[in-house]
Amino acid sequence: MAPLLAKNIIQIIFLLFTIFSLSKAELHAHYYDQTCPQLEKIVSETVLEASNHDPKVPARILRMFFHDCFIRGCDASILLDSTATNQAEKDGPPNVSVRSFYVIDDVKAKLESACPHTVSCADIIAIAARDVVTMSGGPYWSVLKGRKDGMVSKASDTVNLPAPTLNVSQLIQSFAKRGLGVKDMVTLSGGHTLGFSHCSSFVARVHNFSLLHAVDPRMNKEFALGLRNKCPKPFNNGDAGQFLDSTASVFDNDYYKQLLAGKGVFSSDQSLVDDYRTRWIVEAFARDQSLFFKEFAASMLKLGNVRGSENGEVRLNCRIPNWRHKY
């Protein structure tokens, strides 16, 4: 009797294990090969055209992907619009500066005519994020697909996005909650090789920093002075700010070189140099761009694997969950 019981228990454990693994369906590089073979061409042509019209697009789309994946997994919850009764993620404070959602809308419209109701908005962001990196001079990787679009989006969740004031331990913790390690955190922070920050995200580092220091003492003095001039007090230009490295439209390893020179824009960026757990990675990437590219591609695949709810759908319009089309 006892061996039979043990056998049944083992069978149940196996069954539960199988159910659990099936419920987290694997992503695939060839997920749409049969159902939408034109997918990658449509995404890359649309994103390239938009970037040619507006050079801010690549940085914005890369950041959009990161912010999407960090809240409820990579489920395009960042694309849903607010309604009369719900303030959506995109209207949460850190996302107000995430723009260029129209590019994803354009891709989606083209895909709905080429292969209707097939490609999720979450997969579109993931492919577009790879494309903006590659077209800016960075690495190429094969994007895994098969994500579903979520139906929930709440502005209040955005408090869980990492702030530019975090220290290394807090950054490590924030990434660990999404299954990403220390190396992934330092590598993905290299996304700051593209783009721009408004003064509000770093101004506290360059005015009345502390009782002893007018500016953050970790900063290169001339760099700090430059930021003070760009963001004077009293502060009245909401558009003013600073590029995140000295080659902000090129995807390269300059961000890491700037950090070693005390020219990180955010306190969180600069802190990567101060801590023994992260400094060696910064140094390795500053020395070897091809190593950074290889690791960035690998960490982006891991970021793209942060999973949302499995009860998702393929939205018809990236801004609206499908049930709302019925009303």
Ligand code: HEM
């Ligand atoms: C490590 C934690 C991170 C923090 C604290 C952080 C914080 C920020 C902040 C405060 C801004 C400026 C927003 C503004 O004022 O307009 C910004 C911009 C940006 N972030 Fe991050 N970020 C982090 C990680 C990442 C990651 C992992 C990526 C992508 C892989 C990324 C990509 C970007 C890009 C491309 C921009 C420029 C956006 C633009 O030009 O519109 N960030 N980030």
